[in-house]
Amino acid sequence: MKETISILGCGWLGLPLGAFLTGKGFGVKGSVTRPERFEELRTEGILPFRIVLDPEVSGDDVSGFLESDILIVDIPPVxxxxxxSYHLEQFASLLRVVRASSVKRVLFISSTSVYPPLDRAVKEDDAADPVSPSGRALLAVEELLRSDGAIQTTVLRFCGLIGYDRDPSRFLSKMSSLANAAQPVNLVHRDDCIRIVHEVIRQRAWGEVFNACSPGHPSRGDYYAKAAARSGKPLPPLSGEAGAVPFKIVDSSRLERALGYRFRVPDPLDLPEAP
Structure with a gap:
């Protein structure tokens, strides 16, 4: 019998992820903060719940939402x-109710913002001293979850999410120039995010930390030039020499080896058309 999965945060990634998992035969519960979205979840076969972390956990049926085998958490820092401190308080509150539930495995959606720009490829052990407050918040939550002895947590560090309505061409008309054009990009398509989550669950890869980023890292200039050519919009003037500002290249080879995963969109320059 398939496991039951609860997804905390059914937004741009969480909703299609839930729909994909229901298609694989899992029972899926999903949370949103507004009941007006319940029907949207039901249409995808997801049992809806209203759950809020502000920072304490509240909702109409928190214990019912957590009557599951696996909890996927996809809520970015506010x-x-x-x-x-607020993001850590949110998760401390969440952990208290998770410990009292049937959930024993957690998949936490984190971000590659936990890495500083080291002017080289970064791997999972390089997470230290993030430069952004959100990166520091995420790294603290990762450590909180992974140190809890009552649950097994796997952390997926996604880089910039792309796909479908997150097409780079929509930003072109707002740009007067394209800064840092020589910098490499770190991006991953939503289709890959969803399938990577499924592979973690299917292969029971718990207690792990994985980067999840397409192996292709074109420059910002090439990425937006391709978007301009695809959309017919003009490309703004480019600026920035290679190495002018610190950068990082996110290395996902550990995930590829451990899960035997091959990216559906290995090069962000080759975005598939929307279905």
Whole structure:
């Protein structure tokens, strides 16, 4: 019998992820903060719940939502002055109710913002001293979850999410120039994100930390030039020499080896058409 999965945060990634997992035969529960979205979840075969972390966990049926085998958490840090302490408080509150539930395995969607720009490829052990408050908040939450003895947590560090309505061409008309055009990009398509999550669950790869980033790293200039050619929009003037600002290249080879995973979109220059 397939396991039951709860997805905390059914947004741009969480909703299609839930739909994909229901198609694979899992029972899926999903959370949103507004009941007006319940029907959207039901249409995809997802049992909807209203769950809020502010920072304490509240909702109409928190215990019912957590009557599951696996919890997937996909809620980014909220932009606020106390982002680091607030995000940690959210997850401390969440952990208290998770410990009292049937959930024993957690998949936490993190970000490659936990890496500083080291002017080289970064791997999972390079997460230290993030430069952004959101990166520091995520790294603290990763450590909180992974140190908890009551659950097994796998962390997926996604880089910039692309695909479908997140097409780079929509930004072109807002740009007067394209800065840092020589910098490499770190991007991953939503289709790959969804399938990587499924592979972690299918292969029971718990207690792990994986980068998840397409292996192709074109320059920002090439990436937006391709978007301009595809959309017919003009490309703004480019600026920035190679190495002018710090950079990082996110290495996902550990994920590829451990899961035997091959990216569906290995090069961000080759975005597939929307279905």
């Amino acid at each position: 932009r606020r002055d106390d982002i680091e």
